[in-house]
Amino acid sequence: xxxxxxxxxxxxxxxxxxxxxxxIKKHNLSLDxxxxxxxxxxxxxxxxxxxxxxxxxxxxxxxxxxxxxxxxGLSLYGNVxxxxxxxxxxxxxxxxxxxxxxxxxxxxxCHGGLVEEGxxxxxxxKSRFNLSPQPKHYSCMVNLLGRAxxxxxxxxxxxxxxxxxxxxxxxxxxxxxxxxxxxLIGERAASKLLELDPHDSGIYVLLANMYKEAGKWEDAxxxxxxxxxxxxxxxxxxxxxxxxxxxxxFIVRDKSHPQSEQIYECFNLINKxxxxxxx
Numbered sequence: 014x015x016x017x018x019x020x021x022x023x024x025x026x027x028x029x030x031x032x033x034x035x036x037i038k039k040h041n042l043s044l045d046x047x048x049x050x051x052x053x054x055x056x057x058x059x060x061x062x063x064x065x066x067x068x069x070x071x072x073x074x075x076x077x078x079x080x081x082x083x084x085x086g087l088s089l090y091g092n093v094x095x096x097x098x099x100x101x102x103x104x105x106x107x108x109x110x111x112x113x114x115x116x117x118x119x120x121x122x123c124h125g126g127l128v129e130e131g132x133x134x135x136x137x138x139k140s141r142f143n144l145s146p147q148p149k150h151y152s153c154m155v156n157l158l159g160r161a162x163x164x165x166x167x168x169x170x171x172x173x174x175x176x177x178x179x180x181x182x183x184x185x186x187x188x189x190x191x192x193x194x195x196x197l198i199g200e201r202a203a204s205k206l207l208e209l210d211p212h213d214s215g216i217y218v219l220l221a222n223m224y225k226e227a228g229k230w231e232d233a234x235x236x237x238x239x240x241x242x243x244x245x246x247x248x249x250x251x252x253x254x255x256x257x258x259x260x261x262x263f264i265v266r267d268k269s270h271p272q273s274e275q276i277y278e279c280f281n282l283i284n285k286x287x288x289x290x291x292x
Contacts, residue, residue, distance in 0.1 A: 014036075014042070015261075017029075017033050018030060018048075018052060021055050021059065022058040023058075024151060025058065026059070026061075030059055033067075044068075044071065044073070045236070046079060049069075050076075050079045050082050053069055053086065054085075054086070055085070056086070057085065057086025060090070062087065062092065064135045065082075065083060069083050075112065077108045077114070080102075080103040081113050081117060082115070083099055083109070083119060084099050084121075085116070085120075087119045088120040088121035088124065089120070090126075092121075093127065095125050096118060097118060097130065098126075100114070100121075108143065108165065110142060112138075112147055113143065115134060115135075115146075118134050119131055119150060119154065119157070120153055123156050123160070126157075126161060127148050128157060131153070131157045131158075132154075134173070135154050143182060145175075148178065149180050151170065151174055151178065152182045152185050153185075155186050156185040158170065159190070159193075163194050164186070164193060167186050168202075169187065171186065179209070180209045180210055184202075186198065187202035187206055187219065188197060188219070189223070189249075196224070196229075203220045211243060212243070214240065214245050215235070217239065217240040221240075
């Protein structure tokens with residue numbers, strides 16, 4: 014059961030997850046900590062927080078992993094105040110948070126733009142709970158500070174990291190620079206990102222766009238030339254959706270789906286009102 018629920022979580026297969034939950038209830042299987050936590054994780058990752066909270070409240074016993082699962086789910090879907098409430102309650106009843114718990118509460122702070130709260134929880138990792146922040150925690154903080162426009166503070170935080178900042182950390186700063194049109198810091202972040210992954214098309218595209226917005230057309234052109242010279246192609250966007258238990262993946266302008274003709278006909282019909290036609 015645990016392996017099945019884990020697979021459903023990874024795939025976002027909600028229908029199969031619901032079937033598994035019904036099987037558990039039908040056969041009166043005990044909702045122990047491990048099984049209950051797996052159900053919460055599955056419902057949360059599949060987007061049904063109502064059911065995740067229902068399972069949480071029905072569980073006779075919960076451990077730190079259970080609380081971490083519900084906090085992570087709430088933060089993932091932007092239920093900022095609820096995530097922080099459950100985090101505080103977890104601490105109040107004497108359970109110890111781990112690195113993943115803090116990742117959940119810091120993500121909630123990012124969603125809510127709660128800079129002061131984010132700083133507090135980040136500091137508490139070491140000062141109160143003796144946990145060493147990992148690159149993902151730094152990435153959350155850089156994201157939080159960057160979105161708030163505190164780009165200099167975010168860059169300084171990266172300099173204090175006891176380990177080398179990875180692409181996730183520099184990427185958080187870079188995209189924040191794009192939002193706030195800070196070309197100076199953005200160039201430094203882009204330089205680090207290109208050292209780490211010179212074949213990531215998104216870096217070139219965003220940097221070129223930042224140059225264009227700053228009126229630096231020659232620099233933008235040079236970035237495009239660099240991209241072409243290195244043989245970097247823009248990665249097409251994709252999305253997936255589950256319909257009747259089947260997961261369908263769509264790529265930009267892709268026609269490999271067996272029902273692509275009907276999909277494009279429907280899409281063109283919708284867009285007729287705005288005078289747009291997609292082929």
